[in-house]
Amino acid sequence: MKITQREVGSAAILDLNGKLTGGPDADAFRDVFKSLLEQNKKHIIVNLEKVSWINSTGLGILIHNYNTVRGAGGDMVVMHASERIESILYVTKLNLLFKSFNSEDEAVRSFTAAR
Amino acid sequence: MKITQREVGSAAILDLNGKLTGGPDADAFRDVFKSLLEQNKKHIIVNLEKVSWINSTGLGILIHNYNTVRGAGGDMVVMHASERIESILYVTKLNLLFKSFNSEDEAVRSFTAAR
Amino acid sequence: MGKNNVEQMILNIPSDLKYLGAVDAAIQDLAREFSFSPDAINDVSTALVEACSNAIEHGNHFAKDKRVVVTLRFNGGDFVATVQDEGRGFDFAKALRDEAGPDPMSERGRGILIMRAFTDDLKFKCDDKGLTVELTKLRGGGGDAGQ
Amino acid sequence: MGKNNVEQMILNIPSDLKYLGAVDAAIQDLAREFSFSPDAINDVSTALVEACSNAIEHGNHFAKDKRVVVTLRFNGGDFVATVQDEGRGFDFAKALRDEAGPDPMSERGRGILIMRAFTDDLKFKCDDKGLTVELTKLRGGGGDAGQ
Ligand SMILES: Nc1ncnc2c1ncn2[C@@H]1O[C@H](COP(=O)(O)OP(=O)(O)O)[C@@H](O)[C@H]1O
C-alpha cells in the first residue's frame, strides 16, 4: 500500500493506494499518523478511493490510528470508500465510530463544523 | 460475452462486453455477422473497449468473421482495443489484416475513405 | 486428482498476505462468470478474504512452509467456499455464539462477524489436517449485510 | 503438502474456459504485488491464458473430469509459471521450430506464437501425468513483444 500526503485547509489528507490488510502497512500508516500529530496536525482524512479492499486487520489499523488521534484531541474521518468497504464499515458498526464522506469538501468542512 | 449492436452512418458497430475466448461466444458472434450481411450491412466495426482480454481462439473468431465479411465484399475493423489486445494483434501480425482504431469517428470514416 | 473431479476451482497459497489479492481477484471474476450480482460478488469476496486472513494469521501463524487451501464451487447456482489451514483450530462454537461482536473501539475481533454478515451459512470443522471454514452464499440470498 | 513448500501459488481448475478469467485475474494481481510493470503484467497474463486455453482445449479436450494445474512462482524477482494438463502432449519440438507462425488468414495456430512472444523462455515437457508447459518471464526482460 502506498500513502501520499497532502493538505487542504486545516486537514491533512492521506491518499492510500492498494489494499489495507495489515503487515508492513500497519507500521507505515502508524508512522505517518505519529509524525502528523507531532506537527500538531490533528484533522486527518483517510482517502480510501484507491483502496480496492480491506480486511478486518486493516480495519484494526484504521481504528488504532483513530484512537491515537482522538487521544491527542484530534479527529479522523474517511472518504471515498467503495461500496464494498462501506458495507464492511456498516456491518462492523465502524460507521458509528468515524464518519465517512463521499466528497472531499464535506470531509474537510467536517472538522470546522460544530461537533 | 455480451454483444450489443448499433449503427453510425454506414457502419454497424458491435459493442462487445466480456472476454473473447471461443466456446458459445463464437456462435453468437457468427450469427450476428450473418444477419448483418443478410441485411446488406457490410461495414462492420467491432468495439473491443469492454473486452478485458482475448485468447488465440478469440482471435480465430475475429479472423473468421473478417474473412466472411471480406468474402461478401465488405470490410471489418476493430476499435478501442486495450494495450494488452493491441500487443496481441501486433505480435500475431493481425494488425496487418484488419485495421485498429482508437476513435469511433475514424473507424466510421475508414469505410468511405479511398482504399 | 480423483477427489478434485467436481466442478470446483482450488487455490493453494503460502501463508503470506501478499497472496490475498490474487484470491480476491479470482473469486470476483468467477462469481461474475457465474452471474452473481455485483453486491453478492462483493459479499463473497469480503467473506473469503476474511477467512483466508484468519487462516494465514491465526491458523498458520504466517509460517512460510504452511499452506492455505481454498476451494470455490458454484453448486447449482449457490456458492460454497472452503478455506483450510494447517493450524490446531480454536473454540469456534463459542465464537459463533457471540452475536454481539467486539467493542467498537477494539482493534481486533471482527473477522467472524464479517464472515457471518456476508454469507448465508458459516461452518467450522477441525481435523488432524487443520481447521476448515465453509462459507455458503445462496444465489438469491443476501446474508444480513444488505444495505 | 510437502512438495508445495515453496513460495508458489497453485491454481487447479476444471477443463472449462469459464475459469480462465479467474486465472487471469489471479496472475494479474500477483504480478502487481511482485512489482511487475504494467506491460510485463499484460505479457505474463496473456501467455498464461494461452497456455491454459491449450491445456483445456487440446490437452483435456474440455473433459469435465480432467483438471488443469497452474503454478505461479516469483523466483528472486523472475516469474515462472507451469501449466499441466492430463493429455498426451504433441510434437512440441516441431512446433517450437516453426518460427514463422500461421498464415495471416488462418483461424488457428497462434497460441504458441503468442506464448513465445510474451515470455523470455518457453519449455514443454511430457510425462505419464500429462503435458506441462513452463513459461518464464524475467523481471528485466520483455520477450520480443515490446512495441
Ligand atoms: N483459522 C483460525 N485458526 C485459529 N484460530 C482462529 C482462526 N480464525 C479465527 N481464530 C480465532 O478467533 C479469534 C477471532 O477471530 P476474528 O473474529 O477473525 O478476529 P481477529 O482475527 O481480529 O482476532 C481470533 O483472534 C483467533 O483466536
Ligand SMILES: Nc1ncnc2c1ncn2[C@@H]1O[C@H](COP(=O)(O)OP(=O)(O)O)[C@@H](O)[C@H]1O
Ligand atoms: N496442451 C496441449 N496438448 C496437446 N496438443 C497441444 C497442446 N497445446 C498445443 N497443442 C497442439 O499444438 C497446436 C498449435 O497450438 P497453438 O499454436 O496454440 O494453436 P491453436 O490452439 O490455435 O491450434 C494445436 O493445434 C495442438 O495440436
